Amino acid sequence: MKTRPIGIFDSGLGGLTVLKALRKKLPHEHFIYFGDSANVPYGAKSRQTVTKLSVAIAQFLEQQDAKLIIVACNTASAQALPTLQKKCHVPVLGVIEPGAQKAIRLTRSGRIALLGTEGTVRSGAYEKALKKKRKDIRFFAKACPLFVPLVEENWTHKPAARLIAQEYLAPLQKKRVDTIILGCTHYPILKPLLRQIAGENITLVDPSDTLAEEVHRLLTKLGQSQTTGRGSARFYASDDPARFKRLAKLVLSAPIQTVHLKKLNV
C-alpha cells in the first residue's frame, strides 16, 4: 500500500538531515524516524555491534509496516547494509551508494576524499563503492570525531570550529582532491564553514540529495509512491526523548512535536 510509511534510522540525530532532504523531495510520504540515542555514537563501535543494533531497529521499523527502510547513518550503511538487505522483507537503502555515485559524477580529477566517523573510514565502504564504479579513482579519507560534538554544541560559527575544520581538511587539500564526500549525517550542518575553507575548486557532496532521488525512483518503479495528501513524520528515540527533541530542533531548524521512547531489545 502506497500510504505505508518509509522507515529511516540513524545512531542519533544526524539522520534528521537525511529526513529533511527526503521530505523536501517526497512531501506526500509518511516517515517513521528512529534515533538510537541509547547507543549513539556508532562511529567507534565494532562491525558486529553496529550490525546487531541495526538489525533490531530494522525489525522495529518492519513491525511499524515500513514499505522501505533507509539507513541514514553512514557507519551503519558501511557496516550493516548487506546483513540488513538479507534479513529484511522490504527494500533497504543506505547512504554510501548514493554518496559514491554523486562523487563520481562530479569529480573532474578523479581525486575524491571522504570525511566521516572512525567506523565509516575504517570500513573502507566508500572506497569500495567508488572504485567499483571507476577503477582509477584516487581515494583519501579523514576521520573527524570532533565534528559531531561541535554541531551538537551549536558551535559551528565559532573560531574553534574553523580551526578544527582547517586541521581536518588540510591533509586532503594537500592531496589536491576536487571532491569531498560529507560521510556523516551531522556534517551537512557544517557545510557553510567547510565551503569557506575548501574554496570554490572543491565540490562538497552531501549523499542525502542523491538518496532522495533514488528513493523517489525506486518507489515510482514499485508503484509505491505517495503522490497526494500531506506527508508526516513520527519520531522514536531509544533513550532520553526530551534531549532528542531539544537537539532535533537544531538539526531541522524547526521544532518537532513528540518523540516516543522505544527501547531496543538487543
Next chain:
Amino acid sequence: MKTRPIGIFDSGLGGLTVLKALRKKLPHEHFIYFGDSANVPYGAKSRQTVTKLSVAIAQFLEQQDAKLIIVACNTASAQALPTLQKKCHVPVLGVIEPGAQKAIRLTRSGRIALLGTEGTVRSGAYEKALKKKRKDIRFFAKACPLFVPLVEENWTHKPAARLIAQEYLAPLQKKRVDTIILGCTHYPILKPLLRQIAGENITLVDPSDTLAEEVHRLLTKLGQSQTTGRGSARFYASDDPARFKRLAKLVLSAPIQTVHLKKLNV
C-alpha cells in the same frame, strides 16, 4: 583475601587516569579494569540506562572476585552509585564524594565550579555532595562535551583546544570561582592547558588523588590491603579491544599488553 583484585570501571578509557592514580598510591594491589567501549559515552544517556549498564559491569567484576569496586566514571558515580551499593556484596566507591571532599577542603571563597559531561552536570550529584558538607557553597557547573574527543584525538596542545577550553571556562571565571572540579576522567589530561587558562588563583581538583587515599584507608581498615609483592592490572573492554589498547597508551602514557573482549548481557 588480601590478594583479591580491586575492580574498577568506566564508560571507556577515561577511568585509566583513575587507575593510574590508584596504582601509584597502591603499588602492590591487583586491578581489573573494565571499559564499556560498546556503550561509551555515558554522558548523554538517561539515568536508567547508565544504571542498567553499571549493574551489569559490577556483576562481572564481582564474578572476577573483586574485593572492592571503584566507579571511575563520573556519570555512573552520579547516577548509579546508590543502586550499585545496594546490589553489590563488596564495598563500592565512586568519584563524586572524594571530589567534593577535596574541593571543600581547598576552597577559600566557597565558590566552586564543576566541569563534567551533560549527564554528570544534569544529575546534580556534585552540588548535593558539596552542599551536604557545607551549606553556604555557591555552585556553578558547565558541561564540556568537546573535551573527550579533544583528548581522544590527542589535540590537547592545539590552538583549537585552547579556544574550546577558554569558551568553557569563561562563564565560570566570570562567577569568580576559586576551585574547579575536573568532573570527568578524561579531563585531568587537559590539566596543563586548563591550568594556563584558569591562572594561579583557581585550584583544579582531580578527584582521583583523594579517591586513592580513601581506597587505601578503607582497605587498611578492612584488613584487606595488599602491602607486599608486585601489583598488576588486567583489562577488559566491551567492544573493539584493539582501539581500546591504542587509545589507552595515550591516557596512560605507556602501552598496555592485552585487552580482553567481554560483552555485557544487558
